[in-house]
Amino acid sequence: MTLADMAEQLGRSVGWLSQVERDKSEPSISDLRQIARLLDVSMSMLFGQSTAPVDEQGYVVRAGARRKMGSSEEGLVEELLSPDLTDDFEVVHSTFLPGAKIGKPNCRPTQEVGYVTSGKLDLTVGERAFTCAAGDSFRIRGEFHTWANPYDEPAVVIWVIAPPVY
Template identity: 55%
Template sequence: MEDFHAPASFDLQGADLRALRRARGLTLAALAQRVDRSVGWLSQVERDRSNASPDDLAALADVLDVSTSSLLAVSGSTEEAGKIVRPHTRRPIGNRTAGLTEALLSPDLTDDFEVIHSRFAPGARLDHAVSRPTQEIGYVVAGRFDLWIDGTLFQLSPGDSFRLRGDLFRWANPYPETCEIIWVISPPVY
C-alpha cells in the first residue's frame, strides 16, 4: 500500500465538527461553553461561515477527544470533494498510541460510518483494554495482529476480519512486520 502523505493545506470541516459533536451527545450550547465561545460563533463554524483560530481548533479537538487533523480536510479538487479521496488528500488521524498511524479513507465524517486505514508498527501495542460505543469491522490487509476481545486472544493474518460491538478490546503487533488494517466504524469516532 502507498505511504501516508503529509497534506499541503487544510480547511476546517464544519460538517465533520457537527457530526463529532453530535456523536459525543453534545449540544451546540454545551460545546460552546466548554470551549469558551458563543453558540452563534460555533454555529457559524459548523456551517463553514466562520473560521476557527488554531487555539479554537485545539480547544475543540480537546473537548471532542480527537486530533486537530480529524477536524481538517485537505484541499483538493472541488469536483472530487465529498466523493473521491486521493492518497495525497487523506487526513491523517492523530492518536496517542506509539507505533500506530491512521488515515481517514472516507471523504468526511458526515456518514453513519467512517473508514480508516491503520498501520501498526512492529512492537506497537495498546496495553489497556478499551471499549467504544460503536460497531466496528476490521480487515487485515498485511502483516499479523494479536487482538484480545473480552479477554480472549485472537491471532489474525492477512484476509482475516473481525467485529467489535462495544466489546472490551486491546491489541498488539509483536511481529517483525508492519500490520495494516482497514476499519469500518459506526458511528464515526475520529
C-alpha cells in the same frame, strides 16, 4: 480551561500541550481521544481538512491526500479513507508498526469490522485472544479490546466503524 488545567487532566506537561497547540508536536491517538473528551468535541474537530479539488470533495480521497489522525508515537498510524465524517460510518486505514501495542483496553460505543490487508495483529476482544493475519477479518461490538503487533513487519488493517468516532 487553561493549558495548566488541561495538562493536569491529561497527565501531560504544560510545555507539551503548548507544543501541540503550536503544531510543534503531534499528539497520539490516545492523546487526541482524551483532548476531544475534555473539550467535549468529536475527534474529527482536531484534524486538518481535506485538500481535495472542489469537484472531488465528498466523493474521492486520493492516496496522497488522506487525513492523518494523530502521531505514530504509539506505533499506530491512522488515516481517514472516508471523504468526510457525515455518514453513519467511517472507514479508516490503520498501520500498526512492529512492536506497537495499545496502552490500556479500549471500549467505545460502536460496531467495528476490521480487515487485515497485510501483516499480523494480535487482538483481544473481551476475554478472547486472536491472531489475525492478511485476509482475516474481525468484529468488535462495544467491547473492551486491545491490540498488539509483536511481529517484525507492519500490520495494515482497514476498519469500518459505526457510528463514526473520529
